Amino acid sequence: MSIPIVPVSVKTTCPYCGVGCGVKATPRTAIEVAISGDEAHPSNFGRLCVKGSALGETVGPEGRLLAPKLRDRHNGSLSEISWDNAIDTVANGFSRIIAEHGPEAVALYVSGQLLTEDYYVANKLMKGYIGSANIDTNSRLCMSSSVAGHKRAFGEDLVPMNYEDLELADLVVLVGSNTAWCHPILFQRIVKMKEKRPEMKIVVIDPRHTATCEMADLHLPLKPGSDVRLFNGLLAFLAEHGATDAAFVDAHTRGFDDALTAAGSSDLAQTAKDCKLDQHDLMAFYRLFARTERVVTVYSQGVNQSSAGTDKVNGIINCHLATGRIGKPGMGPFSFTGQPNAMGGREVGGLANTLAAHLELGDPLQGEIVQTFWNSPAIAKRAGLKAVELFDAIDSGRVKAVWVMGTNPVVSLPDGERVKRALERCELVVSSDIIEKTDTNAFADVLLPALGWGEKDGTVTNSERRISRQRAFIPAPGEARADWQIICDVARRMGFEGFDFAGPHEIFDEHARLSAYRNDASTGVHRAFNIGGLTGLDRAQYDALEPTQWPLRSVEEGSTARLFETRRFSHADGRARFVPTAPRDPVNAPDEDYPLVLNTGRVRDQWHTMTRTGRSAKLAGHISESFIDMHPQDALACGVREGELARVSSRWGSMIARVQHGGGMPRGSVFVPIHWNDQVASDARVGAVVNPVVDPVSGEPEFKHTPVAIEKFHVSWHGFSLSRTAPDLDLVTHWTRVHGARHVRYEMAGRNRFDTAHGDHHEWARALFHIDDQHADWIEYEDKSAGVYRAAHVVDERIESCVFISERPDLPARAWLATLFDKDRLDDEDRASLLLGQPSAKGEDTGPTVCSCFGVGRTTICNAIRDKGLKTAAEITSCLKAGGNCGSCVPELKKLVVETEMARLSTV
Template structure:
């Protein structure tokens, strides 16, 4: 990899004595150095091949997430569903789980119990969970939240290659001449990989970047071509590309003949559904010139990498979308060679590790398959297990439907929050209410899912856990503990092993360390595996890591599988044209373009798309604790085209209700300019701990891909309506507030206080009494200052204790309230001056400055107004110049697209003046 540019030097310094571990966020799998216990500073690991020292803003803020205020610190039990949780010892909690599972298995069979796990688990945790369920309980009913993000890629890989293998590696993005980003806002969702691409684009401007996405996202900042295709038209687009390649003699006929099968059948199906070029362009919602430009560029560029992610996978036709992309690479022989290949980016840090050990309900361990009798026998023989699951288990959506129907009686959920993250989430909540027994292992005490548990187990958190993870380029990295476990927290593999022992399987689960589990995992991967020698077997093979002792395991450096010899490093795969199907050939999959399962109509005229934002992660149980991460986009929002907002009665910056057949939410309206008419975007992160009504999963269409079982998160028909309130407010408090009586609220963590954005219905007749009750201020002698304008419906108040600001509240008829960062900064002062007290009542800083505007650069806390002023006054013309002046953009680079947009905005304003 080329040397990272100087903008990253702040994150390139080595920390003597630091613990090297791996970031717990996205599938890039960045190496991190941590130094300093629970106040640890996070720096990028310059030795790690995934990031070479870079970290995104989430990784940089990891030290802010290590506090214990929200932690689950001891096991807890609920005697009855209507009873409160009580603390209990580990023995009592584990006995309760084992008794519930044993009773259900005895009365209803092994398929009456299930595990629902997570890409947040380490590979060792995953391995033990899968072994227990499939090899000893004898059911396939273990599935993972990775089903929600990358199971379509798994299914597509297996159909095309014969095994779930990502052929390429990150270096391919720096070797390529054409990079196609499909359904991936890489700039926000995989920012360090995006910065590697951006750095290469700056070094080599001829590198051509195409972004294929219905939205014009931050990733378009470096794009030479943006194709805003119609939602759901990916198969048509890539079928059209396959036909174009064939018609213009741009296929590699020798490669097709020697290394593949099914090409003519795939072409025939593509022809049946494509129509003429004009029809195809209309189907994709693209102009003819743009579509032709993409096809010509792909045909002419040998070194092409196509990166795809959730925008492809999360679809009722996700597997076909994956195979339509792979077909184009097989047709041109562009696979397994430098700078070329299809590349699936996983969403979670260990989604790949879960795939290795059989964490999906439809796979066995070590890339073996239920469909092959010899694989089932091989796994059972290796484990010496009393039973082996004979068929695949229930995939996530079907699993929770079985819970709802009462077919699954006992469920253990680990490291995930399905009441927020699954589609039709209200039905999932009801399913857990109905379930006879629910256990939840988590690091956080209060989640939407934990509220429904009979048993809560305190799991070790990132920073406390020891084991391995595998990133999107098949790179296995060590995750090392650098702080002691909080309270009574234990590793997930330990809790699973203890339950296994109580079920009578103690000898097979007598693990004393993660190292022992990893060694067994490596031995199973190599067991009767002759692929490396040209025989039958699997590409996934850790033969070279078998027999590591504890010291060697602890010192394990990042390594890409397959690992066939100690110290060896695998690179790209399939470059020799040999694939994992029995005949050694890759398979073209015929993919017929289909319309989405549910189309918009009169009642629900818009199409909802969901996804991540830059500074948050999944359901915010970690990132929601970090003040740095709460400031960029602090509220749940609904992004609309202005014309759709006008038709629905929704107004920018006001609240709106978004509804589907399955549920609804309330969020702030935003016009980003990223969307065409008919489309809506809502982020996935908010839940009942951070907002009154913002679980987007409650709206999402529960239809799934028939092959992968992955839900359709990108195409739900919805309507948007104005959500009327009588007043708006902002509240800061050092203590959590009871906000349930409000019509709407959302909570944001700042450095020294909690910020609440609120709204209500009906007049607040006595605002002082209302505010005092909200803050719990009963003492009439309390230091309470206020400003009140009853005619204008305005109220400002602050409560101080010995001169230190404890809480403040601002109410107004409209969302025209004080600058938030200025208020947050006042809570960092040990004592407020008279001028600062006056400014509190005025709701604005007195004198010059003080209003930096909405946050743009989270790393260095630089606001929009500060950047615009510098651009205008100093004539700054590039993000690099802004970085040199203000530092903004100089760490993770995630805000660079916004910096570039502000420069363009200032230039346009100057031209109009």
């Protein structure tokens, strides 16, 4: 659906994390959009993190898939085809394979990037018409342990909290969540409340000392994987010290005694030893939890992404049930989701083990309810294949056709090389995407151009169960179509009825009606998920829908901000369940060959596989390339140094990144971010290294505990280039691409030597930039004894490209060089600076970006701290604006104050 460009603000929702921030987008042209926060949206009240603020830089047409394409399997080439041909190819391929091998031979792999309406029709097609539950989602990788834990404890996948509870709490416990970087708007709500009420306490439980820890009253750097022992110890402590709510436990729960028995004794010393924690710190936490009524325990990927993730979730919930701290203001267990519509996908049954509207697969009555409502020819009767086992089934040939929607499993799934192999072997691979060249799309037989954020229309549900509208405000590029429309076209071409929707408002209405259909105690399938009050919306009413929390059974009753206030849970008897959680060690333990434990996660300014955020120059400045964060003593033992390249290897694969000592890693652990892939780096896919072990209950992979070895990646030189066109990357051994406003930067390294036998710097550098003209304006500097070379190509007095290489990894700053590409003409001073390797004037080198919102660099901040005597982050904000928008850099500002003062004292 194409829409005209109108220069007015459109209220929509951010497409990144599960916070669900409201955004105001004002299109200027088809590719220029002004972005601001929606002050009226209750999730963020106008604030946006740096990723949200930079959304305007990500809506351009670069790299977009603009028409359906078909791959020739003989030579690998792609050719454009019509939509009619594309729909025929997909529908006929799926129909043929189903006819020959049955419905279990096909699958859909979808994404938390889909809108609820897209998710709904995909689930309806697969489970209600094809008749198989082989539809799973990349949300399996981030929150399915929470789903399983909620269902075991509450009888339904329910997040009882809302964001206001974070501000009402007297104690906020952040478990396995670098909230400052991954959910910065919620973190700032917590920090602002702590500034207002200093007696409020923040405890961070995380093996790493992250940015979140800078704001904490107490950090517990527990041993990776020991969360169950920690919370079992807390449960035993609460029982021993009379801190449980016996009346609540007796009246509203079952299984307390069994859970307490599984938790074991309250031997504090043993628990501290098992978790590798200081006993006094552990006691401080236990006492604080026991004595504080209003406690919110936030948990995220550090808990979920584990082979014991579901037990970790239930260990946390057990402690809240034991104290009755649930269903009341300012207290309860709170799962922060990682994707914008992970919750919406859960509502419509996007997971392979659920049905739509929180109904259950395998239950004949509940299956009959869904099939009757859909009037469908079939209904899936058993759970389908979860993400990891789905690609195992593709690899083994049991699944012969897969349709991937809005996700990049070659990068994001564990054991990534096996995912590649599976797709290579698959008889039919279909991909709906907005970007043409991704690691996964390289294996697709059919590419279908989908709408991206800013072009599509529908709803998403955030971590507090709040449904918000995502609204289109720019035209669809090329021939791109909405995901729901593509799915419905294929369904109809396969001969299925029930997919004639005039727009997303009709899909949403069906979704709302199903949520209320036979949803009452008399049917025996009463669910808390009910948005019956939103049925019957016409197009205009749907378009005007304000952010709304569920349940919303009727307009008169209104939405529900907090669940379990009546003390009734979704199990048939209305009682919550304690779940015994016996500690168990991770499946793969470190050994002599792989002595370190790999932990993976996100960085502040990037998102998933960077197909969106990687387009933003603003977001590239904070962390430009992948890294291996490790303890200095571990680095010494492995023979690697900070700033050098190293290889991370496991039994499943390897990757290469640069070693750093961030100061937050315990001995025995290393951290590598998840974002870099084969499109932006030569060999930085950490998914290739991660083990494929999953939680036996949830199916969520173990991204936080893979045994690895680290070794030096030998190169002869390190360097970087900045250019207006891409260099010849065949001339370098290792590279990472970094997006700039008017240039592209490559961090690079090579094994070739520069001497009379192997070729000199001059001819290599000119070949790097494809320069054949011997009269080109080429300036260069070389110090052979130090192994240093610098060169630049100037065209019509404007810099076209430059390259800096050295035998050592300590190279000149990049920020000031990038500013030269903004100039129409280089003067003599600029040319001299290029050869010198540093700016001629003080202050031109701002250093690596710290505050991406305002583009403030580390050097600028440190100079201001030193020269103006700044003592606090607030003073830095007042002076430089850094930290004054989303606040996610405030922990770094605090750290820089301390580091700068220590540096000053060391010189006194």
